Amino acid sequence: MTSIDEFRARARAWLEQHAKPFDEAAGFDLEGGSVPLEESKRFQKALWEAGFAGITWPKEYGGQGLGAAELIAFNEEAADFELPTGPFTIGLGMPGPTILELGTEEQKRRYLPPLLRGDEIWCQLFSEPGAGSDVASLQTTATRTETGWLINGQKVWTSGAQFSDFGAIIARTDPTVAKHRGITMFIVDMRHPGVTVRPLVVATGHAPFNEVFFDDVEVPADAVIGEVGEGWGAAVVMLRNERVTIGAGGRARSNPLGFDSLAELARARGLDTDPAVRRRLAVLYARESALGAYGRVLHEETTAGLQIGARGSAAKLAGAELALWAADLAQDILGADLALGAADLERVVMAIVAAPGGAVAGGTNEIQRNIVGERVLGLAKDPGVDRNTPFDQLKLSR
């Protein structure tokens, strides 16, 4: 047995003893809070103590100091189980790796071990009401004080802000230079009295995100991640990690808009023999299985040490388009049943309502098309009329 096989076997044994088997039929956790926070923290701590948290992170910051092969082995084994680690996903996937890459020695020693141990939870604060697709036009300000910085402004679409201890925030530190150049990234204490968190209710009626308000929130000078004025570069590092985080996603719950579900829905209505419905279901299968294969191709290439570049954006775009297409098919299969609102249709109806969200969250389809066009195909960048204009002379949404 190789050391990878041993590691895999050890992970499997530990998961079998400590985690619940994956339940494909379980409902979606639309609020992100169905598992008690204390249980998540206990589980994360146990995971760390067993040597399965921060698998590829250096030992001096609480990690295991192992390679990508061990991480992949663990993720593959973990896909068969329910890991109640949701509140740590953001911290471990985005601010954590960014601090690891750009943080000071003090920051790494202070923040990474408690994150891995499950003691501290993190959120990420980028989007603003006036800065969505164009995040670099953000208007939250950080102004210098004698001892550090004073943050004022509003962030939006923040997952987990209500239970976070720290946040990674980007704010404008110099409005007199071009928008990409006057931004700095900070570590902010989410327990500061100037921080107000309000749930953000979305179209489905659920509140998976928050709005966060900053009123004179002080942060010390050593809260800067990377360099002052280099926050956009730090944000790009973090977003790159976001795509890896999303791309690494384990096993999918049975999708209410997936082929299996919609074929069953059609069967229950005697529509599986209807030629038009049958053909659309066949196309759904073809698109769904191709997207799965595309994900496996990217995964295999990553494992083989090849660069997948921005192709994750193509997968994201294809997935969002497929969900919208499948939502149309689901509506046509349900027909007038949609108006009845029966209890057994709640999941599929909710998925139909939620489908547009996937085409907006994490970068709209239009932004993904820009990314695919520019970074995969190498086309010229958008004319970008504001690229060299000082931020304080730009027209902005408020």
Next chain:
Amino acid sequence: MSLIFTDDQKSLAETIRRFVAQRTPLPKVREVIGGDLAYDPEVWSRLAGDLGLAGLTIPEEYGGAGATQADLSAALRELGAGLVPSPLVACVLTAGALLALDDEEARRDLLPRIAEGGLVAAPAVSEPGDRRWIPAEPVTTATGSGDEVTLSGTKVAVLNGAEADVLLVQARGPHGTGLYLVRSPADGLTVRRDPGVDPTRGSATVTFDGTPARHLAGDAVAALDHVADLANLALASEQCGAMLACLTMTTEYAKVRYAFGQPIGAYQGVKHRLADMYVLWALSDAALREATRAADEEPEKLGAAAAAARTLTSPGYLTAAKDTMLLHGGIGFTWEHDAHFYYKNAIAGNVLAGDADYQQDRLAGKLGL
């Protein structure tokens, strides 16, 4: 279990790509299809013989190389990208049918000659008035028995029917649907080349009138079902290659063509369409990799996987070829530009060996719907 190309596949693809660039680039293809021949016999002889494509997936015991469907697919992508006219697909399908049947004598006789490129063979299945590629109840009939069998009927859209030395004909015989071997020329055999929309692909209408034939032993229905899978793999492979050629050509143009002071690729009206073309290609490419993987490792999944790949690739290629013309603007609509050859190839390829409805119905059936 891998979906990424092996070193052998990469090297085969590179060899074919170089051969296409040197021996049969698009200006050369124009010359060939402007003439009387469906393909350049010299190019075919090199492809079949030196490069070994005709016998690539034929087992070694019958004179082939015993390579995988994934290997063949890698080569077909390059031929599709160059719109290279050749009877390779017709030969591959016929060889596949012979291997799926149970007629050792026919295998020993035909497969080695197909493998060396000395024999062009084509399946003849579609019939006039029946929109399905493989008719469930063929009107073409076989009468007589033993050495005295003759065929009567008409087959349409026979790939390289005019160039074929042997035809594998589906017909209704005394014991149900069977496959019959006809050697060309033969008594009562009339072959007429179709003036089809795609000049890079030769097809013919073939009429049998008391034509001598030999019945092939084996389950014809199962063999033809397998041929449909092989056709889906082959066409999806060619189309995936052609789609990538369209994407590459149009992307390059969008980088060098200026309008309003910018390369046109800077504008979202162009950029987003190219991004969509990329996604269409990427999904088709992934579906094809999965289908060839199934062919080589999980044959029970081939039917659905091949139909799924074809369901995406043929309409996807049509969209890509159409957008290639549109995004090139005026020049893309000229005879001088190559875009119209891809467009015509895509139009024909979308209905060849089963149109979109046929493929979707086939896929639904394979999925148990």
